[in-house]
Amino acid sequence: MRVGVITFPGTLDDVDAARAVRYAGGEAVSLWHADHDLKNVDAVIVPGGFSYGDYLRCGAIARFAPVMQEVVDAAKKGMPVLGICNGFQILCEAHLLPGALIRNHKLHFVCRDQWLKVENNETAWTSRYDKGAEILVPLKSGEGGYQADRSTLDELEGEGRVVFRYVGENPNGSRNDIAGITSANGRVVGLMPHPEHAIDALTGPTDDGLGMFLSLVDSVVTA
Template sequence: MARIGVITFPGTLDDVDAARAVRLAGAEPVPLWHKDADLKGVDAVVVPGGFSYGDYLRCGAIARFAPVMGEVVAAAGTGMPVLGICNGFQILAEAHLLPGALIRNDHQRFVCREQPLRVESTSTAWTSAFEVGEEITVPLKNGEGNFVASQAELDRLEGEGLVVFRYLGANPNGSARAIAGVRNERGNVVGLMPHPEHAVEPGFGPDSAAGPRTGVDGLRIFQSALSALAGA
């Protein structure tokens, strides 16, 4: 059975939910603490949402220097699948594992809603279970989810197919080009602001436009990682 590490920092909120998503997908969740100097032999890593270190200084800026993140950066460099969700996305951007940055929402308010997304890339370790252009629904909750980058960098992301998810409908936080998630060039590292771990079980997540997969759009992100690991 694949073993997927779930990191907990002081202030992390969604580690238990992420571990549950890993378990429902068919893998063994392995708890990782921010002070851990090794990854305990896991096959992949999830950096979950919350407010690591109280979001002091800047979201993800302190967590980026945690001992466990040094191990994550090194493992990502060897091709290990790494997923950053919300605060985890911010941490991966601060660690330069993903392009761009996340800043305060343009309307200066926290947003919490069921968010429609369009899948833009399936050539990643975390999205192979989807179809390009597929519309899914995943919960969104953030106050600093506004994705920004220079125009040249945005053009590069679009041109190289590094945008993974895009917001549909009204832009919830002002993200440039409605970008909700991005990937690295290799495709093993993905970050997104919405919370797939809250859409893994029928009756406990949003309804999906896909119909038969009601409420479990997020589960396929974790299942994709298992398929990537099985094929490695």
Template sequence: MRIGVVTFPGSLDDGDARRAVRLSGADDIALWHNDPDLHQVDAVILPGGFSYGDYLRAGAIARFAPVMESIVDAAGGGMPVLGICNGFQVLCEAHLLPGALVRNAHLHFRNRDQMLRVQSTTTAWTMNFTEGQEILIPVKNGEGRYVADEAVLDELESSDRVVARYVGGNPNGSSRDIAAIRNEAGNVVGIMPHPEHAVEALTGPSTDGMTFFASVLAHLGGKVGAEA
């Protein structure tokens, strides 16, 4: 399987995401923001960082990158896409996910190991989790507070589109403790914490993050099997 990781000017965690992809057993493919060619990847990760310096607002310029035009089209066709932290912000700006990520309610940057509860396993990126499973994943953000109007929040809740919630404290004031959401089809997921930083016992607080990558490989493998 070939999983592409996009590098924007200002990306910080693209190398970590590519390493996580390799550790999962997939081929990591570098995708460049200014190149619309997705190089025949099977899935895409938008990594954390400060794309284009977070000018205007986080993710606002990245949504217009040539590579994003291709990703939006591919996501519409069912390709799995995972946006991590800044990548989540880009997905919202590109209207692949509803709502927005804004400045943390307490106006401080937060960097800590964070417990999450997996709410939805009906996504390409979480199918190997158990619903209700609690996992430990690092979080680091200054504009990580997920917000949406009440109608959107109610729709996310009723349609099983809240993928994960913060437990043991909300680090940024996100509405309804939301840490991750998905699109209606379940192939696009945005998550504020960093699963790519929790894939090795040596360097992470856990290896819980690896299940995100294992899930998408299982999803892609299942698609190939179905097509065969």
């Protein structure tokens, strides 16, 4: 299966995202922000970093990149899409996921290994986890505070669309301790922490993040 990994100007984590795809048995395909071309991939990862320097708002300019218009069209037809960190911000700006991410409540850039609770294991990206499992992956962001209005939060909670929640002290002021959410069809997932940095105990705190990429490979094989 072919998994596209987008590179924008200022993207940092495309190499680790592609490595995670290969660890899970997929083929990583580089996608370029300026191309109207998804190269026949089966899924797309929008990786972390500081696309377009985070100018205006995080993700606000990347959202209008030619490749993102293709991603939005493909996601609406059911293609699995994963946004990590800056990628999550971009998916929110692109309205593939509801809400927005703002400056951390204590203003500090947070860089640490973070425990997350898996709240939903029925998405295209989380089927390998047990519901309620706790995983340890890096979190590294300055604007990770998840915000949405009350009705949107109620909808997310009511439909089980909170995928990951922070365990312990809330690191960034996210409403309801939300670390990651999914679209109504469970195909698009966004989260602030970095599963692609935790796929091998040699290079990360754990290999807990690998399950997201294995889940994707499973979902496309079974589809």
